Each structure stands twice: as C-alpha cells, then as structure tokens.
Amino acid sequence: MHSVTKATLARIGRWCVNVNRFTGARIIYRGVACTAEHGDRENELYDVIISGGGMVGTAMACSLGLDPNLEGKKILLLEAGNKKVMEKVPDAYSTRVSSISTGSATILTGTQPYYQTLLSYALITFDKENLQDEMAYIVENDIIVAALTKQLENLSDHVRVQYKTKVVKYTWPKSHQVEDSIPWVQVTLANGQTLQTKLLIGADGPNSMVRQEAGIPTVKWNYDQSAVVAVLHLSEPTENNVAWQRFLPTGPIAMLPLSDTESSLVWSTSHHHAEELLNLDEESFVDAVNSAFWSNENHSELAETAGSLFRTALSVLMPSAGSTRQLPPSVAGIGPKSRVMFPLGMGHASEYIRHRVALIGDAAHRVHPLAGQGANLGFGDVACLTQVLSQAAFNGKDLGAMQHLLVYETERQRHNLPMMAAIDLMKRLYSTNAAPVVLLRTFGLQATNTLPAIKEQIMAFASK
Numbered sequence: 001m002h003s004v005t006k007a008t009l010a011r012i013g014r015w016c017v018n019v020n021r022f023t024g025a026r027i028i029y030r031g032v033a034c035t036a037e038h039g040d041r042e043n044e045l046y047d048v049i050i051s052g053g054g055m056v057g058t059a060m061a062c063s064l065g066l067d068p069n070l071e072g073k074k075i076l077l078l079e080a081g082n083k084k085v086m087e088k089v090p091d092a093y094s095t096r097v098s099s100i101s102t103g104s105a106t107i108l109t110g111t112q113p114y115y116q117t118l119l120s121y122a123l124i125t126f127d128k129e130n131l132q133d134e135m136a137y138i139v140e141n142d143i144i145v146a147a148l149t150k151q152l153e154n155l156s157d158h159v160r161v162q163y164k165t166k167v168v169k170y171t172w173p174k175s176h177q178v179e180d181s182i183p184w185v186q187v188t189l190a191n192g193q194t195l196q197t198k199l200l201i202g203a204d205g206p207n208s209m210v211r212q213e214a215g216i217p218t219v220k221w222n223y224d225q226s227a228v229v230a231v232l233h234l235s236e237p238t239e240n241n242v243a244w245q246r247f248l249p250t251g252p253i254a255m256l257p258l259s260d261t262e263s264s265l266v267w268s269t270s271h272h273h274a275e276e277l278l279n280l281d282e283e284s285f286v287d288a289v290n291s292a293f294w295s296n297e298n299h300s301e302l303a304e305t306a307g308s309l310f311r312t313a314l315s316v317l318m319p320s321a322g323s324t325r326q327l328p329p330s331v332a333g334i335g336p337k338s339r340v341m342f343p344l345g346m347g348h349a350s351e352y353i354r355h356r357v358a359l360i361g362d363a364a365h366r367v368h369p370l371a372g373q374g375a376n377l378g379f380g381d382v383a384c385l386t387q388v389l390s391q392a393a394f395n396g397k398d399l400g401a402m403q404h405l406l407v408y409e410t411e412r413q414r415h416n417l418p419m420m421a422a423i424d425l426m427k428r429l430y431s432t433n434a435a436p437v438v439l440l441r442t443f444g445l446q447a448t449n450t451l452p453a454i455k456e457q458i459m460a461f462a463s464k
Contacts, residue, residue, distance in 0.1 A: 046074045049197035053079025056361030056378035057203030058148040065155035069390040075159045095229045099136040099372030104379040166190040170213045199400040208363035220347030226274035228267040231335030244328040352409040356400035
C-alpha cells in the first residue's frame with residue numbers, strides 16, 4: 001500500500017481536491033463554460049488546422065491563439081462532437097478525471113489573460129508560491145475542456161471552431177514540388193466542404209485517423225486489462241487529501257480524492273474481473289473495493305518478513321527518513337450509474353511528424369493509467385509544439401516545414417519514451433508474484449521512501 005503525506009487545505013465552496021501523490025494538496029474549483037460555433041467556408045486556407053477537440057486538442061488551439069508571435073495566423077479546430085456547455089456545475093462528479101502535473105498546470109494557466117479567465121469562472125486556483133511543493137491536481141476532464149472552450153470564445157478573432165464536424169479524407173502534399181500538385185494538406189469533411197492548411201495537427205486520440213491516413217507506423221500492444229472507474233462515497237467526512245494506490249496480482253487500484261466525502265476510483269484488472277465488478281450490486285461492489293485496499297489475502301509472508309527487517313534496518317541507519325504509515329478511507333457507496341470500464345493498452349507512433357503533419361497527445365502515444373501521466377504527456381506536446389511554431393513564425397518560416405517540426409519530434413520523444421518505458425516496466429514488475437521480483441520491488445520501494453533525494457528526482461521528472 002502506498003500513500004502520501006497530508007497537507008492542510010483551505011476550503012471555499014464547491015471544489016475538487018488536487019492531490020500530490022507524494023507531498024500534499026491544494027484546491028481546484030469547478031466552473032462553467034461555453035463557446036460559439038462558426039459557419040463553413042469552402043476551400044479556405046488556414047495556417048493550422050487541429051483535428052480533435054478533446055483536452056489536448058482544445059489546449060493546443062488555446063495555446064496557439066494566445067501566442068503573440070502567432071497573432072494574425074488563421075487557426076481552425078475541428079471537433080466531431082458537440083460543444084461543451086455547462087449552464088451550472090453538475091451535482092455529481094464525473095467518473096473521468098485526470099492527474100494534472102505542475103508542469104501541465106503551468107501550461108494550462110498559460111499567459112496572464114488565460115489565467116484571469118480561469119479565475120473569473122472559478123475553475124482552477126493555483127497557489128503559484130507553493131506550486132513546487134505539488135505534484136498533481138485531480139481535475140474532471142469535462143471541467144478542463146469547458147474552461148479551454150470558454151477561452152476559445154475570447155480568441156474567436158483568429159481561432160475558429162467547427163463542432164459536429166467529421167473528417168472523411170486527408171489529401172497529402174508531396175514533400176518536394178511537383179507540377180500541378182497541391183502544396184497544402186487538404187481536409188475533406190462529411191458535408192462535402194474542403195479545407196486547406198499549411199500544418200495539420202492530429203489530436204484525434206489513440207485511433208487517430210490523421211496518423212493512419214498519413215501512414216505513420218505505431219508500436220502498440222494490449223495489456224489484457226480493463227480499467228473500472230467510479231465515483232466513491234466515503235464512510236465519513238475526512239481531510240481527504242491523499243491519493244492511494246495498491247498493486248494487486250490482477251493490477252493496480254487507485255483512489256483519488258475529489259472532496260471531503262468523495263473519491264474517484266480507477267481499478268485496473270482483467271477483462272473478466274472488470275465485467276464481474278460492473279455486474280455486482282452496489283453493496284457487493286463496495287465490499288470488493290474495501291477488500292482490495294484493506295485485505296492481506298495476497299500478501300507473501302516471506303516478503304512481509306524480509307520487508308519488515310529491511311525497514312527496521314533502514315530506520316536504524318536513517319532514523320529521520322521515511323514517512324508515517326497511513327490508512328486509506330473506507331468506502332460506503334458509489335455514485336449512481338458511475339461505474340464504467342474501458343480497455344487498457346500501450347501505443348507509440350514511430351514518428352510524430354510528417355511533411356505538414358504533427359501528432360500530439362494520444363494520437364502519438366498511449367500509456368497505462370497507473371502513473372496518471374497520459375494527459376500530462378499530451379500537454380507537454382502542446383507546450384513544445386507551440387514553442388517550436390512560435391519561433392518559426394517569429395523567424396518568418398513556413399509552419400509546416402520539416403526543419404522545425406523535427407525539433408518538436410526529437411524533444412518530445414526524448415521525454416515521452418523514458419516515461420512510457422518506466423510506466424510499462426512498473427506495470428510488468430507488479431504483474432508477477434515470483435518471490436525474487438516481489439522481494440526486489442519491496443526493497444526498492446522501501447529504500448526509495450527513505451531517500452528524499454531520489455523521491456525529489458522522481459517528482460521533478462513526473463511533474464514536467
């Protein structure tokens with residue numbers, strides 16, 4: 001069982017607790033947002049078209065729209081779904097939440113105008129003076145998209161958005177000049193409209209049509225696991241500012257705090273077990289969750305004994321190191337109709353770019369949720385690509401040229417690949433009950449817990 005050190009919270013109104021996996025928490029507020037739709041324009045040339053208006057795609061549109069060097073550039077966001085409209089804060093918490101690192105928080109706060117917009121709609125408040133003490137904020141995905149959508153309203157002069165828009169075909173330009181060939185990417189929509197762009201950014205998820213149509217190979221595999229998510233009602237109100245994660249033989253289970261009385265569940269397990277969990281009545285499901293966090297049924301006596309001796313030895317050598325052992329809160333119920341499951345896997349595009357094409361977010365990489373890094377990798381892509389395009393615009397360069405897109409690909413792969421490898425290794429390390437491996441991971445975790453310098457390095461890398 002792994003826990004984190006608690007931190008004091010100030011509470012005002014309706015909020016979602018942001019949580020630091022290792023060191024504490026702050027407040028995240030919920031808010032409302034809406035945005036306007038725009039009419040269609042035939043054969044119009046854009047500087048950038050972003051395909052996919054989820055968290056990462058919408059963040060990309062906002063980031064480009066706010067960059068002063070890109071002022072005057074024509075940017076279009078295409079989204080197949082409806083626009084996010086929240087007339088009021090929902091009574092119930094959403095089952096889909098993300099762990100937002102401090103690095104991603106900095107990206108989301110962005111420049112001062114965007115930060116003020118967030119504050120005025122009581123969405124997220126970041127304590128910048130103490131941000132280095134945080135590792136992550138737990139935020140509902142819908143709330144993030146709503147805030148970003150609201151920001152796009154303020155950028156409507158040079159960032160257009162088309163909702164309920166399905167792309168049926170991409171036509172690619174040649175990387176070298178050919179007579180009568182089109183110089184730009186052509187985007188054909190289901191309504192027959194054709195658009196052109198100097199740069200197409202694929203933010204259309206793990207099954208990216210942009211990636212597939214561009215012929216970019218992907219290395220991917222399934223974990224033969226599904227994640228069951230739900231909103232949990234705690235047995236009693238508590239200073240719920242600790243994220244809990246336990247590694248079981250079937251996969252990790254995590255409890256992420258939302259409020260004094262509610263937490264978000266992410267339980268990774270076998271497909272069969274996930275189906276069973278979905279079909280349980282509420283009482284049986286609650287019993288299963290409590291048992292998963294509290295039961296010692298699967299503990300190895302050898303590992304427990306060896307771990308206890310090792311822990312004692314470490315406490316003698318470093319009496320001030322380590323942290324106080326804590327216990328997770330018990331669960332009393334679940335949110336109505338909040339149980340959902342989805343399959344888990346790993347995927348990585350061999351290339352993030354082609355001529356006039358760039359991939360970001362899940363279109364470029366997909367990871368297991370055990371480390372809560374999926375959204376953060378995507379927001380890191382947004383920050384890097386914005387910086388690259390901003391510099392290109394400042395220098396008067398073609399935004400779709402390979403020269404600077406290669407800089408984006410190199411920088412992001414250098415960050416994403418080690419993170420993805422570490423997550424995959426951790427998943428596999430905790431998927432075996434072989435005694436030597438169990439002992440190795442037990443000693444490794446206990447040693448890491450007593451060495452602040454190592455924990456700080458892990459937090460620093462994960463929070464980028």
